[in-house]
Amino acid sequence: MSLEKQDVFTLRWGIIGTGLIASWFVSDLVLDPSTHRNEPNLIHKVQAIGSSSHQKGTAFAQKHIPSTSTSNGCSIYDSYAQVYTDPAVDIVYIATPTGLHFTNALDAIRAGKHVLCEKPMTITTSESEQLIAAARAKGVFLMEALWTRFFPIAKELQRALHEKKLIGDITRVFVDFGLDMPLEKQKDGSRLVDLRLGAGCLLDIGIYALTWARMALCGAKEDEGEEPAVRSAMVLKEGVDEEATVLLIQQKMGRQAVCSASYRYKSGKVFGRVEGSEGCIEIVGGAASKPESLVIRRKDGMETVRDFSFVGWGFFYEADAVAMDIRDGRTENETMPLEETVRVMRIMDEVRRQNGMKYPHEE
């Protein structure tokens, strides 16, 4: 066995859910790693797919997993439970609608699997805390799949703001995630309108805006992580938030963020802007989930545009990070710590409280 061979680590994924986000995630898992990384020592294997029917799972696998890939020999199950109990599966990726995350993730954890759960981790903070406790009790890895935090552009933004301090003291952050998919045009039972599935723009896309804001507001040092005050507005349609705006204020640091989400109008290419005492950084791209470049404008006139576009959807960045955590025996990720999941869930709970927005299973 060569040294190279010894170094190779294969992570075997069980996929729960066969919707759009699962298809993107799997496409990225099986993407030629040379398109996005140099180290050849991580291998992602799609080991199992759990779906409501064998037929659906097979169609998903045929469509998204090329026969030449390392995902050959993928098991297709017509239940999620079979994925959780498959001894060949190392980690379960939960890509069901938000309202089902809690049950699905808890079942996977209880079966002893590591879990990567799509964002938001759950509907409420309390559910997230229960999942975290369960994962810790079992000693398994758990992470909320806030994939955008793993993008090189996100890491560079944080370096530019908090380490290089390219725009001086950060003062104000604007992030908008708008999509043109008004609720009245959605089918009954769609995850966009069904509260039982976790409908609502705050938890669906507002979380991306909050994530950018948190990255911009919070420096590396713990002492800078002043807990923000939250002020918010929601436009509700039959109990579902079609629009949400969240203000985060860190009075001590003199910083604030305006995070907005809408299902009624697609945001512009400049979806984010971080202002500081010496300039601003614009975050540009197709959406807050698809950042492509940073425009750094300093007050001294210097302007720099940095391109961070890539092939694929960008899930491979988080998948690689997760693989390294599991390879090295870590049960939590440094870029997306569970504490941050809870902090953002708390903000979203508070926003819903301020606007009387409730899910069916809440008292």
Add this chain to the structure above:
Amino acid sequence: MSLEKQDVFTLRWGIIGTGLIASWFVSDLVLDPSTHRNEPNLIHKVQAIGSSSHQKGTAFAQKHIPSTSTSNGCSIYDSYAQVYTDPAVDIVYIATPTGLHFTNALDAIRAGKHVLCEKPMTITTSESEQLIAAARAKGVFLMEALWTRFFPIAKELQRALHEKKLIGDITRVFVDFGLDMPLEKQKDGSRLVDLRLGAGCLLDIGIYALTWARMALCGAKEDEGEEPAVRSAMVLKEGVDEEATVLLIQQKMGRQAVCSASYRYKSGKVFGRVEGSEGCIEIVGGAASKPESLVIRRKDGMETVRDFSFVGWGFFYEADAVAMDIRDGRTENETMPLEETVRVMRIMDEVRRQNGMKYPHEE
């Protein structure tokens, strides 16, 4: 006497304060009317200037009133009181720092003068209500000088939104007014830092953002004027708001606005955006007080850019409207009704209440 001569109406202005905004206002009063209107039947005469010293008033007049203009024979007084009692003065324009508006306007009203008072009318709603009551008791004209409401671009925006309904149902409005003049760089005693003079960005420039938002949110019909809920954040430096963000929500109408103001970063050229079910309108210009064009983007792909730039500062639009009101015996203006002054003052009171921002004379 010819018919033309008979039709000419001359409004004789008394100017209180000789700061920047007074200089702009006076420059516009004496601007050749052919640059901005066709009707030759209104004449603005700068009748009197009230300043703290005769020297300052003279310098102001020499600098801003060309000797060839209709403002020849302008009286320079080293007190405001002399302006109020000058029988040749029809209307007093109050351009002192905000903290002094109440006293100055009240004195002018009590002396029986019509009053145009710079925005915001006063520090508090209660003071505005007192001025309104005083003006009504005296039967004089009173208006808050929200000059931007009189710009052709503002009127066209409202027509496009509420009459032509070019972007369908209005859903969300963003307006930012940011200037790069951080408080720590201001001199002691400057109106920007001295709370007694009305320091703070909300009352100074946030009011422009609120004004655009109000024009976008509120249609012509009374029944559309749903009172908005207010949510807000302020960043305070030694008690002065250096940044303020205000969310206005009209839940019934399904509309919201994000209005922001900052002394720490200059807003971009697209300082406003109104979104609707069928498109959006961007408001473009040097600042929220200097709008220049509207970009109408419909979801069907139609894009129109309409230019509304003009010579001068744009105060002549409101000055002409005021002149016609006074000529025709009206004591209130339709474009900037006193009721709207009170509504916006109430919003600003509420924002300050929510953020613990107080002026010295408030309990």
